[in-house]
Amino acid sequence: MPPHPSSRVQMAREALAGRLREIRKDAGISGRELAVRCGWSESKSSRIENARTPPSDADIEAWCRACAADDQSADLIAANRQSADAHVQWRRLQRSGLRRLQESTGDLYRQTKMFRTYVSDVIPGFLQTPGYATALLSSIAQFRGTPDDVSAAVAARMRRNEVLGNGARRFSFVLEESVLRYRLCGAETMAAQLGHLLGVMNLQNVAVGILPLAAQRTVWPMPTFTIFDDTRVHADTLDAAATLTQPSQVELYSRAFERLSHGAVRGAAARSLITDALASLD
CATH class of the missing domain: 1.10.260.40 (lambda repressor-like DNA-binding domains)
Incomplete structure (x- = not known):
């Protein structure tokens, strides 16, 4: 062969x-x-x-x-198995644009009961507003030279994110504080996004932790990843979204998420960081 x-x-x-x-x-x-x-x-x-x-x-x-x-x-x-899966995902991204990439994970999102997401670069997809998602996906499509289907991709992402309202599923997010301040869109759009983030924190099935810039670190900042239950990890890099299913890999990312989560602030302290970022938009 x-x-x-x-x-x-x-x-x-x-x-x-x-x-x-x-x-x-x-x-x-x-x-x-x-x-x-x-x-x-x-x-x-x-x-x-x-x-x-x-x-x-x-x-x-x-x-x-x-x-x-x-x-x-x-x-x-x-x-x-995962080597072939990773290749299929890359091919879809290159040839079919961003809408199909959003839709391809729909079944996985509906089947998963516990989501754990760490982000070091952007607001998590689960928590994005349409305006923020439009700005982000537009920059991705332009950078990668994919077909211009951003509007359809944003609509697909919003449909996919309806799983957030299912109280039977649990979500845990850990964000770097820098994510709150990266200007990937205009001030008005970013203000709406940060306001939405504050609102989401009221949901009973959602936990949001923020890693302050000044906090002493026990785990270094790393690329964004999501753990689906205890069976699968999606880890983002510049050229691909790797799908990891080896038990040892899932355990490694679970351990990293636990340590990152331990250093994050929550509740009033997390809200304070978000409102500070909102104030800086002025």
């Missing part, structure tokens, strides 16, 4: 192949012995180890079982 057209996916495949090779070597068995234990040809073991053939879930389970490393199979299967 030739290299995957996406360098990101190919790198993920090669990393997975490298981990499988290390597991075999740690078990002290040859590729031939592995093939015998798994009940397939030696050439198949070689193709998998050299990233020429992507393994199936069953292949990974058999490989780990043959090497007495069953405890690693869940992480490896998740890594194998």
Whole structure:
């Protein structure tokens, strides 16, 4: 099989192949012995180890079982799946614009019971007003050169965000204080956005914490991410929105969110930071 057209996916495949090779070597068995234990040809073991053939879930389970490393199979299967998922998301963003990207997460949003979101750059999508979302998505579309479907994308985001009003779901947000002051839109639009943020803080199923600029940090600022229940993480970078499903990855981001949340102020102290940001717009 030739290299995957996406360098990101190919790198993920090669990393997975490298981990499988290390597991075999740690078990002290040859590729031939592995093939015998798994009940397939030696050439198949070689193709998998050299990233020429992507393994199936069953292949990974058999490989780990043959090497007495069953405890690693869940992480490896998740890594194998998420590399393809990440590529699909990137392709959609490039070819289909921003509306379909908003709609593609609708089912996930409806299925999730607990959302945990940390943001270091913008107001969380869940909490955006139409005006703020329009300014933000317009800048993204212009920067990335995607089709101009911002109005439809904003409408899709607002429909998606209706999940916020479902009292059966819980939301926990941690924002860097700088997010309140970044000028991604005009003063009037930003004032409406900050006012909306103050209103959302009254919802019983929503918790908002803000990390003050002057606070001593135990966790450094990092890219924005959202944890869906305890099963999935979306972590944003400049070139892609990575989907992480390996249990060890979800645990790592959960630990980071817990520490970030511990340093955030809430209630009256958080409201004070927001009203200070509002006052600075004058």
